[in-house]
Amino acid sequence: MRILIVTDAWHPQINGVVRTLERVCEGLRARGCTVEMLTPQGFSTIPLPSYADIRLALATPGQIARRIEQARPDHIHIATEGPLGILARRYCVKRDLSFTTSYHTRFPEYLSARAPIPESWSYAWLRRFHNAGSGTLVATPSLAGELAGRGFTNVRPWTRGVDTTMFRPDRRRKTARPGPVFLSVGRVAVEKNLPAFLDLDLPGSKVVVGDGPALERFREVYPDVTFLGVKTGDELADIYASADVFVFPSRTDTFGIVLLEALASGVPVAAFPVTGPRDVLADGVGGVLSEDLRQASLAALDVSRTDARAKAMQYSWSACADLFLQYARAAHREEPRLALPQPAA
Numbered sequence: 595m596r597i598l599i600v601t602d603a604w605h606p607q608i609n610g611v612v613r614t615l616e617r618v619c620e621g622l623r624a625r626g627c628t629v630e631m632l633t634p635q636g637f638s639t640i641p642l643p644s645y646a647d648i649r650l651a652l653a654t655p656g657q658i659a660r661r662i663e664q665a666r667p668d669h670i671h672i673a674t675e676g677p678l679g680i681l682a683r684r685y686c687v688k689r690d691l692s693f694t695t696s697y698h699t700r701f702p703e704y705l706s707a708r709a710p711i712p713e714s715w716s717y718a719w720l721r722r723f724h725n726a727g728s729g730t731l732v733a734t735p736s737l738a739g740e741l742a743g744r745g746f747t748n749v750r751p752w753t754r755g756v757d758t759t760m761f762r763p764d765r766r767r768k769t770a771r772p773g774p775v776f777l778s779v780g781r782v783a784v785e786k787n788l789p790a791f792l793d794l795d796l797p798g799s800k801v802v803v804g805d806g807p808a809l810e811r812f813r814e815v816y817p818d819v820t821f822l823g824v825k826t827g828d829e830l831a832d833i834y835a836s837a838d839v840f841v842f843p844s845r846t847d848t849f850g851i852v853l854l855e856a857l858a859s860g861v862p863v864a865a866f867p868v869t870g871p872r873d874v875l876a877d878g879v880g881g882v883l884s885e886d887l888r889q890a891s892l893a894a895l896d897v898s899r900t901d902a903r904a905k906a907m908q909y910s911w912s913a914c915a916d917l918f919l920q921y922a923r924a925a926h927r928e929e930p931r932l933a934l935p936q937p938a939a
Contacts, residue, residue, distance in 0.1 A: 596628045597922060598667035602676030603698075604633035607648060608805075608824060609781065610754075610851040611698045614914070615673060617755060621915025630665045632658070632678060647805070651677050659685055669694070669922040675701065675723055687726050692925045695724045696731040696752065697741065703846045704785045721745050728925040731918070733849035734873035750921055755911030756854035760827075763860030763903055765835035771799040771820065774895055777837035777861070779830075779852045780844065782806035782821075790843035790866075792816045794888045803833060834859035839894040842871060843887060849873075857881070858906035862897035864890035880905035 599619070603611040619629045637657070639649035658681040662670065670686060670693040672679045679695075686693045702716035724730040724746055731752035732738045738749045769775060775798055778791050783806040792800065792812065800819045802812075813821050825833055834840070840856035842865040850870040856863055857874075863881030865871035875881040880902040884890040 595626075595919075595922065595926070596630075596666060596668045597622060597671065598630050598632060598662060598665045598669070599671045599673055600632040600678050600682040601673040602634060602651065602678045603648075603674050604631070604635060608826070610847075610849065611673065613851055614698070614754060617757075617911040618915050618918050621911055622919060625915065625919060627919065630667070632661050632665070632682065634678065647807070653678060653681055655681055655684065658682055669926050671696070671918075671922065672727070674698065675720060680723075683723060683726060692728045694729045694731060694750075694921055694925055695727045697724065697737070697746075698733075698848055700785075700846045700848060708784065717744055729921050731921060734869055736869045736873050737848050740869065750917075752917050752921075753909065753914050754849050754851055754854065755909050755914045756851065756858045756906050757911070758858045758907060761831050761834055761855045761858035761906075763835055763899060765828075765832050765859065767832055767836045769836050771801070774798040774838035775801055775836065776839050776841050776891055777801045777803070777833065777856070778841050778843065779803040779834070779855070780842075780850075782809040782812060784808060785844075785846050787843045787845055788812065790887055791841045792819055794841075794891060796888065796891055798838070801833070801837065803830065830855075831859065834861055837861050839864055839891055840881075841865070841887065841891050844868075844870075854906050854909055857902045860899035860903045862894040862899065862902050864894040866890075874905070 599615060601615055622629050634649055634651035637651040637653050639651050642648040642650055662685055672682050672693055672695045702713035705711050705716055706713050729748045729750045730746055731750050732741060733752060733754050735751060738751055741749050776796055780786050782788060782804050802819060803822045803825050805824045834856055840861045840863045842850055842853055842863055845866055845868050847870045853863055853874055857880050863875060865883055867883040871883055875883055881897060882890040882893040
């Protein structure tokens with residue numbers, strides 16, 4: 595099967611969307627699929643207002659049409675609602691082609707945190723965007739229920755995974771920082787609600803891994819917190835395993851792959867009882883959920899690291915790729931597509 599994935603989020607960005615798409619592509623190719631990516635690479639870009647690290651592609655409808663026709667896909671998946679996603683959706687709708695979408699980011703909440711735009715307006719636009727497809731893939735049951743309640747149709751569960759060979763407890767190292775070590779990993783931006791962690795009165799040390807528009811300001815406001823910037827690979831895995839508790843202060847993530855990376859590293863999680871953490875930790879195994887994040891963080895110190903690791907082992911990128919392929923095949927079967935025009939010679 596030939597699959598084209600359209601995404602506005604791609605390298606050099608480091609986030610859950612990029613990691614998910616990378617691993618899904620690997621899984622699909624291992625299953626014999628031909629996968630092509632339509633990303634901002636190869637286009638002129640401009641910085642996203644208020645978030646210069648994210649670049650938006652300057653593409654024309656004709657350019658996107660040519661890229662799609664050259665790919666000759668059996669199925670098109672639109673992963674994001676940015677400029678490339680909008681143009682790819684326009685192409686599919688105009689030609690009555692089936693496609694799937696995925697809902698990775700709570701843009702209404704992110705946007706309202708930066709500008710006086712009602713969330714209801716943004717959700718109305720997103721509902722129209724996604725409902726044109728044959729299925730909207732979402733990471734958790736609670737998010738699926740929420741979007742269905744907002745009028746999204748054909749919402750499909752799509753799990754996430756974690757590399758349990760990279761992130762594992764035996765990477766734990768001694769640290770010179772006073773213990774216990776409370777760690778948070780993710781974008782350092784307003785929508786991540788990081789001050790809910792940074793303001794906590796906790797013993798030991800607080801460590802933050804990640805970059806973002808609020809990093810320098812937080813470094814000035816919180817001089818007692820260690821901000822390590824972006825870390826990847828073995829270095830990141832060592833940092834995870836060497837922490838005592840992973841604190842996840844976000845209330846707006848649709849999942850939070852960092853939760854699974856921490857659990858796989860044997861690190862208990864403390865979080866608010868919201869979408870993502872609630873779906874992973876509602877049974878009380880591997881972490882603590884509470885509206886009192888300090889209480890959750892302290893209680894997580896007593897959570898079994900073995901149980902945390904066992905929880906992560908329930909998630910796999912293989913299952914994530916299998917679900918994606920199942921939905922792609924269903925869309926291809928149930929909605930016979932028009933033949934794509936031949937690309938110009």
